[in-house]
Amino acid sequence: MSAVDVYLADQRAAIPGPSWTRRDLLREAGDHLEDATDAYTAAGYTPTEAEALALRDFGSVDDIAxxxxxxxxxxxxxxxxxxxxxxxxxxxxxxxxxxxxxxxxxxxxxxxxxxxxxxxxxxxxxxxxxxxxxxxxxxxxxxxxxxxxxxxxxxxxxxxxxxxxxxxxxxxxxxxxxxxxxxxxxxxxxxxxxxxxxxxxxxxxxxxxxxx
The missing domain is CATH 1.20.140 (Butyryl-CoA Dehydrogenase, subunit A; domain 3)
Structure with missing residues (x-):
């Protein structure tokens, strides 16, 4: 699993409630992180570095949950x-x-x-x-x-x-x-x-x- 996948799994575990609402939120979060990762990759960072930077910008699970x-x-x-x-x-x-x-x-x-x-x-x-x-x-x-x-x-x-x-x-x-x-x-x-x-x-x- 990538760092983004792990992050989204942790977010899913931290958010109780109806699955359909959580699914929409996590899908949006995943799309945002994917776009940010692609942008950092295009700027010359390695995929691992790009994911780390995208996650840093997005915020930790404790901050976002x-x-x-x-x-x-x-x-x-x-x-x-x-x-x-x-x-x-x-x-x-x-x-x-x-x-x-x-x-x-x-x-x-x-x-x-x-x-x-x-x-x-x-x-x-x-x-x-x-x-x-x-x-x-x-x-x-x-x-x-x-x-x-x-x-x-x-x-x-x-x-x-x-x-x-x-x-x-x-x-x-x-x-x-x-x-x-x-x-x-x-x-x-x-x-x-x-x-x-x-x-x-x-x-x-x-x-x-x-x-x-």
């Missing part, structure tokens, strides 16, 4: 925020209007205090989850132009997304059970339109936390 970790974490957080936005936006249409899965299964809202409390809670949680996801998406995307963000922002995004992805399905299934109309059709619909999408959000959030 923290910045790469921030980039990977923010990229993973942005992906999680996008997923949460996409999952949250259709929820009101699926359950309160449009398709009305609950009504299609002949469910009726029970006249109980618990159901009404949960109905209020899920409304607030759903609204807060959607707004938080939109804010996180804006901050981790265009917000980087004006704000100095890093792994702390990624952790907050992941924690918010994970909490939303856990709370909404739990409350939703509890409310469906309380209706007394939890048929096979409704259960399968809830799994397809609520549990499975939120599970993807939770998985993405956990990967983001791993990158932090």
């Amino acid at each position: 923290p910045g790469f970790r921030d980039t990977v974490a923010i990229g993973a957080a942005r992906r999680t925020a996008v997923l949460l936005v996409l999952v949250m936006l259709p929820q009101a249409f699926l359950w309160d209007g449009g398709i009305e899965l609950g009504a299609s299964a002949h469910s009726a809202a029970p006249d109980s205090g618990l159901f009404h409390v949960l109905d209020i809670i899920i409304g607030y949680v759903g609204t807060a989850g959607a707004i938080g996801a939109l804010v996180a998406l804006a901050v981790t995307a265009i917000g980087q132009r004006w704000l100095r963000i890093g792994r702390r922002t990624a952790r907050l995004t992941a924690a918010w997304s994970l909490a939303t992805a856990m709370i909404v399905p739990i409350i939703g299934f509890t409310m469906l059970t309380l209706t007394g109309g939890l048929t096979v059709l409704l259960a399968l619909s809830a799994l397809a339109f609520m549990a499975a999408p939120f599970a993807l959000v939770a998985l993405s959030a956990q990967r983001t936390l791993a990158a932090c």
Whole structure:
């Protein structure tokens, strides 16, 4: 292995998180080091000397890895925020209007205090989850132009997304059970339109936390 290959392997080991984000970063780093090595070689240095000079200019693993970790974490957080936005936006249409899965299964809202409390809670949680996801998406995307963000922002995004992805399905299934109309059709619909999408959000959030 060349000195550049060893350097890139050390960088890969120093950067946790989703492999697709690390792969893009390391590819860019490798291209930069290759160009720098070629430039030094063209200037008359031996290949070994050219690699050493290119690595010196680029910076050590200890110097560069923290910045790469921030980039990977923010990229993973942005992906999680996008997923949460996409999952949250259709929820009101699926359950309160449009398709009305609950009504299609002949469910009726029970006249109980618990159901009404949960109905209020899920409304607030759903609204807060959607707004938080939109804010996180804006901050981790265009917000980087004006704000100095890093792994702390990624952790907050992941924690918010994970909490939303856990709370909404739990409350939703509890409310469906309380209706007394939890048929096979409704259960399968809830799994397809609520549990499975939120599970993807939770998985993405956990990967983001791993990158932090």
